Amino acid sequence: MTAHSSGEPLTPSGEDYLKAIYRLSSGEDPVSTTGLALRLALTPASVSGMVKRLSEQGLVEHSPYRGVRLTPDGRRIALRMLRRHRLIESYLVGFLGYTWDTVHDEAERLEHAVSDGLVERMAVALGNPRFDPHGDPIPDVDGGIVDFIHVPLSDVRTGETVTIRRADTGDAGRLRYLASAGLVPGTPVKVVDAQPFQGPMKLDLAGAERIVGHELAALLLCSRDGT
Amino acid sequence: MTAHSSGEPLTPSGEDYLKAIYRLSSGEDPVSTTGLALRLALTPASVSGMVKRLSEQGLVEHSPYRGVRLTPDGRRIALRMLRRHRLIESYLVGFLGYTWDTVHDEAERLEHAVSDGLVERMAVALGNPRFDPHGDPIPDVDGGIVDFIHVPLSDVRTGETVTIRRADTGDAGRLRYLASAGLVPGTPVKVVDAQPFQGPMKLDLAGAERIVGHELAALLLCSRDGT
DNA sequence: TCAAAGGTTTAGTATATACTAAATTATTCT
């Protein structure tokens, strides 16, 4: 089974573009060239060129000056990469002693090198998990993905209690800090106070008080009830 | 710690060349362009070009029309790749249910993507093995490698008893057949009869008789005593 | 010893991907 319908083989670069488009578009919305360029740390001009090639391969639809979106083929590949990435992260944490802040870069390279067979063996070894160590949902083999509506902690109103579900970054430093502050998926948090203008929040974590800046709070995606 | 002294980063291609040179030269002898081309399934012209670039990076020494050999830097990288490859194979067999005939291709891709840290974690999980599933020695972290003098089974004289130590191929079909015939590292074998002109050999495997063609016998590297 | 054969290198081409600088289109603000 090839990666996509057209015969063209896809390069690691192409895989990264598709994955980035998926992440930025949350599956559907069109994505801007500049947004992609920022995310991939490339120039907009380079992105323009690559997008044109992906479009010729039928993996994205591109309206010049308007944006890119994935075709069904493109989305399938993006979800496959996401599955790989998240299963690899899960495996490294579960079986090789990695911590959640150190797995991202390793997975970023491995996801282009592993075979489908290896990914599935890792999935089996893990017991087919549905979430990775950061709380992100793992797409299943046929591209299904459960995506809950999560609220950034920074948007939660004072007095409300939510449960942290995901940490939306791959940055090791931030992840390490979050873990040390006890702000990991599964943790219930009550917003005691929130200062305006991107100001810090005062939180209640099982009795203990904690102050978190706006930037970090925006990375913590939460659910309101027992979702 | 970078891969080699000069600042130049090495590409996966370059890593493959160095590994191939090491394998073909058994560490020291100069290697021909054509030999390399055959091994890597490339044209001699392509090899010529790449060898020139590797030589500029100080990883190989090249006397035009005479051959290539590794510099100390080049050898270090080659051994690092060999360590990676063999540890990955060992890990896949030991922890993820792979069999010895199916690990080669997977390792061939992964060896370029894993970090040193991951390799060492796999080594620890395996208990720092010294041989991989095919019986090949695994170089240690500082590039030490125990290499015994092994005899191809095809060179063993009639009446002699040897122990199979290594299966010198990555070909899945051949490996599968060898395993099914009981011809795996560790097995003692007595040569009952050997026909001339690349003819088949008759073997005694713990009482059972077996016929093996010359090509396969040449792949089975053996030790004479209890080496 | 010298010519033929074979192995090796060079020259020129192609593909993939990134870049900078310039041209182009879209948006925003007055």
Next chain:
DNA sequence: AGAATAATTTAGTATATACTAAACCTTTGA
């Protein structure tokens, strides 16, 4: 609405790696 600003694309360049075809050494054998 039209000009200034911002975003996007195109044009042209560079690097890495592979290829084919042609030129070039080396070795072999008469």
